[in-house]
Amino acid sequence: xxxxxxxxxxxxxxxxxxxxxxxxxxxxxxxxxxxxxxxxxxxxxxxxxxxxxxxxxxxxxxxxxxxxxxxxxxxxxxxxxxxxxxxxxxxxxxxxxxxxxxxxxxxxxxxxxxxxxxxxxxxxxxxxxxxxxxxxxxxxxxxxxxxxxxxxxxxxxxxxxxxxxxxxxxxxxxxxxxxxxxxxxxxxxxxxxxxxxxxxxxxxxxxxxxxxxxxxxxxxxxxxxxxxxxxxxxxxxxxxxxxxxxxxxxxxxxxxxxxxxxxxxxxxxxxxxxxxxxxxxxxxxxxxxxxxxxxxxxxxxxxxxxxxxxxxxx
Amino acid sequence: xxxxxxxxxxxxxxxxxxxxxxxxxxxxxxxxxxxxxxxxxxxxxxxxxxxxxxxxxxxxxxxxxxxxxxxxxxxxxxxxxxxxxxxxxxxxxxxxxxxxxxxxxxxxxxxxxxxxxxxxxxxxxxxxxxxxxxxxxxxxxxxxxxxxxxxxxxxxxxxxxxxxxxxxxxxxxxxxxxxxxxxxxxxxxxxxxxxxxxxxxxxxxxxxxxxxxxxxxxxxxxxxxxxxxxxxxxxxxxxxxxxxxxxxxxxxxxxxxxxxxxxxxxxxxxxxxxxxxx
Numbered sequence: 032x033x034x035x036x037x038x039x040x041x042x043x044x045x046x047x048x049x050x051x052x053x054x055x056x057x058x059x060x061x062x063x064x065x066x067x068x069x070x071x072x073x074x075x076x077x078x079x080x081x082x083x084x085x086x087x088x089x090x091x092x093x094x095x096x097x098x099x100x101x102x103x104x105x106x107x108x109x110x111x112x113x114x115x116x117x118x119x120x121x122x123x124x125x126x127x128x129x130x131x132x133x134x135x136x137x138x139x140x141x142x143x144x145x146x147x148x149x150x151x152x153x154x155x156x157x158x159x160x161x162x163x164x165x166x167x168x169x170x171x172x173x174x175x176x177x178x179x180x181x182x183x184x185x186x187x188x189x190x191x192x193x194x195x196x197x198x199x200x201x202x203x204x205x206x207x208x209x210x211x212x213x214x215x216x217x218x219x220x221x222x223x224x225x226x227x228x229x230x231x232x233x234x235x236x237x238x239x240x241x242x243x244x245x246x247x248x249x250x251x252x253x254x255x256x257x258x259x260x261x262x263x264x265x266x267x268x269x270x271x272x273x274x275x276x277x278x279x280x281x282x283x284x285x286x287x288x289x290x291x292x293x294x295x296x297x298x299x300x301x302x303x304x305x306x307x308x309x310x311x312x313x314x315x316x317x318x319x320x321x322x323x324x325x326x327x328x329x330x331x332x333x334x335x336x337x338x339x340x341x342x343x344x345x
Numbered sequence: 346x347x348x349x350x351x352x353x354x355x356x357x358x359x360x361x362x363x364x365x366x367x368x369x370x371x372x373x374x375x376x377x378x379x380x381x382x383x384x385x386x387x388x389x390x391x392x393x394x395x396x397x398x399x400x401x402x403x404x405x406x407x408x409x410x411x412x413x414x415x416x417x418x419x420x421x422x423x424x425x426x427x428x429x430x431x432x433x434x435x436x437x438x439x440x441x442x443x444x445x446x447x448x449x450x451x452x453x454x455x456x457x458x459x460x461x462x463x464x465x466x467x468x469x470x471x472x473x474x475x476x477x478x479x480x481x482x483x484x485x486x487x488x489x490x491x492x493x494x495x496x497x498x499x500x501x502x503x504x505x506x507x508x509x510x511x512x513x514x515x516x517x518x519x520x521x522x523x524x525x526x527x528x529x530x531x532x533x534x535x536x537x538x539x540x541x542x543x544x545x546x547x548x549x550x551x552x553x554x555x556x557x558x559x560x561x562x563x564x565x566x567x568x569x570x571x572x573x574x575x576x577x578x579x580x581x582x583x584x585x586x587x588x589x590x591x592x593x594x595x596x597x598x599x600x601x602x603x604x605x606x607x608x609x610x611x612x613x614x615x616x617x618x619x620x621x622x623x
Contacts, residue, residue: 058588058611062455064358074590082606088593089585091412096585100592103606245412297586298402298414300364300455 033314034321035307037069037289039266040189040214042124042150044069044289047322048279048307051244051270051293052128052153052193053100057117062300066122067307069289073114075128075155077104078140085237090226095245095272096294097224099238102130102158107143115148124150126191130158134168134178138185145186152188154179154213157195157220169195169220172207179211189214191268194259196248197223201255202262215266217291218256222248245294246272253285260286260327274302276309283325362458362588363389369450370428372443376507379481380444381420383430384452390429393422395485396461396579396615399429400587402453403442415439416584416610418482418556419457421514429456432481432510458587459614462486462577464493468551471495472544473520474537474565476502477510479557482579484511486554487518498544500525502532502558534564541565545572552576553618562623569618576618582609597622 035046049070050059056074059065084101091097110127118125127144129152131137141152156168156178168174175192182190192208194201196219205216221242226235234240252271260267269287273279274295282290295302314322367384375381393399400414421430435444446452464471464486471490475483480501490497497520503509504527515522523540525531544550545568553565553576562578569576582594589611598607598620607613 054586054590056588056590058586058590061361061588062364063360066358074592083592083595086593086595087583088595089413089583089591093410094412096412098585098591098593103592103595297591298412299453300362300586300588 033311033319034323035311036321037323037326039191039268039289040151042070042189044124046307047283047289047310048303049126049289049291050296050303051291052155053098054293054296057114059296059300060121063304068123068303069307070124070126070150071118071121072126072153072291073110073128075102075104075130076107076110076140076144077102077130078107078136078143080104080106087235087237090235090241092224092226092243092247094247095243096297097226097236097241097243098221099236099241101238107140110144111146115146119148126151126153128153128155128193130155132159133162134181137178138181141182141188141190142185145188149188151191151214152182152186153191153193153217154182155193155220157193167195167197169193169204170198172203175204176207176211179208179213183212191215191217193217193220195220196252196255196271202258205259205263205267209263209265213265215268215288216259216263217268217270218259218287219252219271222251244272246274248272249278253281256282256287257285257329273306274298276306276313279306279310280313280325283322284328286327286329288323288326360389362456363387364455365390365453367429367452367454369446369448369452371448372446375432378434378508379432379510380435381430381432382443382446383428384454386427386429386454388424388427390454390456391422391424391427393419393429393457394461395419395489396482396577397457397459398587398614399431399454399456399458400584401431401439401443403439404445404450406438406441406445409438409441411438411442413585414455414587415443416458416581416587418579418614420481420484420511421488422457422485432478432484434478455587459610460612462489462554462579462615464489464495465552465575466493468495470498470549471552471554472498472500472541472550473515473554474500474502474541474561475556476532476558476561477508479555479579480510482556483554484514487515487520490520491518496549497521498523498549500537500540502526502537502561504528534560537561538564538568541568545574550574554578555618559623562618562621565618566621566623577615578618578621579615580609580613580621584610586610
């Protein structure tokens, strides 16, 4: 039996597999025992009440999906009164995803959800920052550092910064999050994308633009996890197109300490159990005693690495 | 909402929804447009109630690649035989894929999902009126009504007589069947209204059920208000997760004078007739 436990900052998780924010809710508990997951990650909650985006909110594309759900949220009091008590009964640690349009707003909601039963906060900083012309916090190192610093000052809980893949140099953003006190980074949110219906020339999403997720983005985000893990000392949580234990193993070997599974759960609701069991078997077959030993186990021969560096430069 | 704990009390978890690979028993054309798909399932899947649905992982038809699962309402669920059946019209890439299935093929599915129809034991006779694919959703309600000792009048609407769906299922479960079509003009809302008013006047309508047409939904809502009748409607919407997690299938509902969003997959797909926004 493989030791499936992993450490993410101060937290020890029973295994490295958890849901990606927005793809998990209490409905999953109808299908399997969610207490088996390494952690639970809520949908992003905001202080303000949000209705969400116009429909259609999702569209399918080859190898993936687009979404522009628009973070519908019933606010913090509803979360504390109705959602949190259900998860308190589940063994897996609860990570609460939060978002706000300002750094101050982020700090306020972080403080508001720092209650018993919450193990960590995932700061969804890929949302637009109204103080920076609507650019996402996670698109700039300065804004990332400022917002994470304010959140960390507002709560004793571990902060995981969920980064945007829509940047030129994700390692730079990750370093800013680390410097500001983040205990882990989640790499990454969805890739900005769109699709057009050729029947009527209309965008397939009510919001025109949306985020691409699913198997189509895996190689891109895997690369970003690799680049991020080399650049920082805090754990990286890989998130992008994982639908099997092999995908998860690739992410861990590239440098991820844990992984999040999102879109794949829409195609098979108990995918995360398959990933947990499959990682166990993957390690057992190779005589790897601890799944954590996969993290960063990528083998780069010297000449191979140099070639890769040169290609990056050109 | 019901959430089941967990590792702290291992062994207590019981799924309400089956994630499994069913086996196709039958997938035949029933008329020019519809196919009847029967699959062998677990007992849990076969416990599906009228109005509930499954998420089907449709195979890819040649040259196409559906990504999401497709929601499909239950046409029949047999707890003795452990089978579930669906009645579908080939309309898009998902159903084109379904049409390629042959007996013995595997069909991954998730279900039963959502809130189905509810029958009040105090009702003596109810009216189900639907159109097109909506008749596949209403069909199993006749089975449930018969089991509950409730009589049913089923008004089946279609473009042409040969496209009337589920007639045998309604009849074999004791429902009085009235078919109306566009081709002879009998499906006209004014005529339907007269027909329904007659059933109400005859004390043959303790509740109204519908699926498949916003025009019929609006007509029933007016009648329900006028005569103070309860009713339920099964609604459709594009879905991704089917488990209330992604919030892509929301629709507007009127609740106590306020417009609110509800998730069709989780809060429905069967809703109170008067709450639905047609």
